[in-house]
Amino acid sequence: MALVRNPRFLNLKLSLPQASTTTLPCCFHIAATATASTTVTSCANNTFSASDLERINVLGSGNGGTVYKVSHKTTSETYALKKVKEDMDPTSRRQLLREIEILRLVDSPYIVKCQDIFEKPSGEVSILMEYMDRGTLESLRGEDVTEKQLALIARHVLKGINYLHELKIVHRDIKPANLLRNSKEEVKIADFGVSKIMVKSLDKCNSFAGTCAYMSPERINSEDAVDTEEDKSNVYAGDIWSFGLTMLEILVGYFPLLPKGQKPDWATLMCAVCFGEAPKAPEACSDDFKSFIDCCLRKKPSERWTASQLLSHPFLLRTA
Ligand SMILES: Nc1ncnc2c1ncn2[C@@H]1O[C@H](COP(=O)(O)OP(=O)(O)OP(=O)(O)O)[C@@H](O)[C@H]1O
Numbered sequence: 001m002a003l004v005r006n007p008r009f010l011n012l013k014l015s016l017p018q019a020s021t022t023t024l025p026c027c028f029h030i031a032a033t034a035t036a037s038t039t040v041t042s043c044a045n046n047t048f049s050a051s052d053l054e055r056i057n058v059l060g061s062g063n064g065g066t067v068y069k070v071s072h073k074t075t076s077e078t079y080a081l082k083k084v085k086e087d088m089d090p091t092s093r094r095q096l097l098r099e100i101e102i103l104r105l106v107d108s109p110y111i112v113k114c115q116d117i118f119e120k121p122s123g124e125v126s127i128l129m130e131y132m133d134r135g136t137l138e139s140l141r142g143e144d145v146t147e148k149q150l151a152l153i154a155r156h157v158l159k160g161i162n163y164l165h166e167l168k169i170v171h172r173d174i175k176p177a178n179l180l181r182n183s184k185e186e187v188k189i190a191d192f193g194v195s196k197i198m199v200k201s202l203d204k205c206n207s208f209a210g211t212c213a214y215m216s217p218e219r220i221n222s223e224d225a226v227d228t229e230e231d232k233s234n235v236y237a238g239d240i241w242s243f244g245l246t247m248l249e250i251l252v253g254y255f256p257l258l259p260k261g262q263k264p265d266w267a268t269l270m271c272a273v274c275f276g277e278a279p280k281a282p283e284a285c286s287d288d289f290k291s292f293i294d295c296c297l298r299k300k301p302s303e304r305w306t307a308s309q310l311l312s313h314p315f316l317l318r319t320a
Pocket residue numbers: 059060061062063064065066067080082112129130131132133135136177178180190191193
């Protein structure tokens with residue numbers, strides 16, 4: 001039984017499905033003259049060299065590696081450098097390849113920008129990203145977030161989700177730990193390790209990838225939660241469920257699928273998602289917020305609003 005590390009911001013991870021390739025994309029190769037550290041491919045227009053960067057401190061670490069705050073020696077610009085483990089298992093390697101493929105595709109003010117990607121001859125890969133100086137939305141823990149502040153956060157995240165969905169990318173791991181803030185009050189989506197590009201319109205996306213606490217009912221139990229073909233093909237709705245849970249969690253201050261203070265475990269969580277009522281905003285919240293959450297957290301995927309529809313919801317008008 002998987003126990004949750006933190007009772008407020010949950011992080012129950014499950015493994016990725018098997019993919020057909022574990023090789024780096026063709027553009028991702030080391031030049032013949034490779035030295036200890038080589039710039040391999042650039043996500044943005046600028047090209048960096050790893051030797052131009054100076055480590056300042058560790059920002060955090062996840063399953064795939066460690067993220068450092070670094071400074072560019074000449075420009076003094078600050079960046080975040082994600083160093084991926086060298087001894088990656090095939091699953092982590094697939095995750096990295098997916099992340100790189102998507103980072104090279106996306107360019108939006110609502111997605112954490114990838115500046116460059118480096119690979120050492122030893123196989124160690126580093127991803128240079130824009131630095132988000134306020135960390136993840138988990139850092140809002142213990143803060144009294146008002147509905148107005150939340151509406152601003154929600155607008156940014158939804159714009160990012162809408163951008164991804166227009167590119168036919170499903171993020172599949174929207175949660176507080178994957179949403180980063182900066183002191184310009186911007187919120188951006190990060191971590192594309194379990195995301196998927198929907199190549200064909202009939203691609204299914206019900207695999208168990210991501211953080212299960214934030215998974216929609218249809219991703220946990222595709223048999224029970226979907227009745228119609230429309231439900232089955234609406235793979236993007238899973239991101240809306242995770243987004244709705246995340247927004248509600250930030251406002252109420254605890255994981256909303258379980259009673260406050262209850263220590264969650266796998267079975268309780270799965271029952272709550274699949275068999276319980278969809279979580280609702282507390283009575284004390286505004287009618288607009290209650291309606292917003294209701295539009296995100298409908299158990300049938302086809303009844304959930306899309307990111308584009310939610311961007312016109314009255315709750316967000318207070319940020320316009
Ligand atoms: N661009 C960034 N700017 C500032 N801090 C960052 C940035 N990217 C990551 N971090 C910090 O580094 C931590 C680790 O990030 P990373 O993406 O490696 O792992 P994770 O998302 O927490 O876990 P996992 O990869 O296992 O899902 C984050 O929780 C965050 O605090």
